Amino acid sequence: MKNAIIIFCVFALVGFGGGYLFSQSGSQEQATAPDNAATEQTTQDPEQEEKVDAPAPTAVTAEGEIFQQKGCIACHSIENLGVKGGVTGPDLSKAYVNVEGKHGKPINEFLKQPTSAVMSTVIGGNPLTDDEINKIVESLKIASEK
Numbered sequence: 001m002k003n004a005i006i007i008f009c010v011f012a013l014v015g016f017g018g019g020y021l022f023s024q025s026g027s028q029e030q031a032t033a034p035d036n037a038a039t040e041q042t043t044q045d046p047e048q049e050e051k052v053d054a055p056a057p058t059a060v061t062a063e064g065e066i067f068q069q070k071g072c073i074a075c076h077s078i079e080n081l082g083v084k085g086g087v088t089g090p091d092l093s094k095a096y097v098n099v100e101g102k103h104g105k106p107i108n109e110f111l112k113q114p115t116s117a118v119m120s121t122v123i124g125g126n127p128l129t130d131d132e133i134n135k136i137v138e139s140l141k142i143a144s145e146k
C-alpha cells in the first residue's frame, strides 16, 4: 500500500513538474507569437490612420459644413451658403433674421429649445452642444448677410 502511495506521489510530481515545464516552453512559444502579431498590426496601422486622416470629401462651403455634419441638410437647404438639402424644412438662408419673429425667440435659444413641432423632435432626439450652436448661428449670420 505504501508503495502505491509513493508511486502515486512520484507520478504526481513528474506530472505536475512536466506539466509546468511544458507550459513554460509553451508560453515561450506563445510569447513570440504575439510579437509577430504586434509587428503585423503595426504594419497595418498606418494604412488605417491614413484613411482616418484623409479629409472627407465635401462639396459644401466651410460655413455649410456644420449643417452637413449634424444632418440638418436632410431637411434644409441654405442656398446662400451653397448648401442644397431636403425640402422638409424651410431654406435657412435668412433664418438668422427670421427666426425670432417667426418662433418668438432668438436663433440660439430656438436651437436649444425649439418652439416648433418638427424641430423640437429633431433637437430633443439629438441636442446640439453650445459649440455647435455657436457655429450654426455664426454660419447663418454669414448666410443672412450674403
Ligand code: HEC
Binding pocket: 067, 070, 071, 072, 073, 074, 075, 076, 088, 089, 090, 092, 095, 098, 099, 102, 107, 110, 111, 116, 117, 118, 119, 120, 122, 128, 136
Ligand atoms: C427631420 C427634418 C429636419 C431636420 C433634420 C432639421 N430640421 Fe430644422 N426644421 C424642420 C422643419 C419642418 C422646420 C419648420 C418648423 C417646424 O415645423 O419645426 C424647421 C425649422 C428650422 C429653423 C427655423 C427656420 C424657420 O424659418 O422657421 C431653424 C433655424 C432650423 N430648422 C435649423 C435646423 C438645424 C440647425 C438643424 C440641424 C441641427 C435642423 N434644423 C435639422 C425640419 C428639420
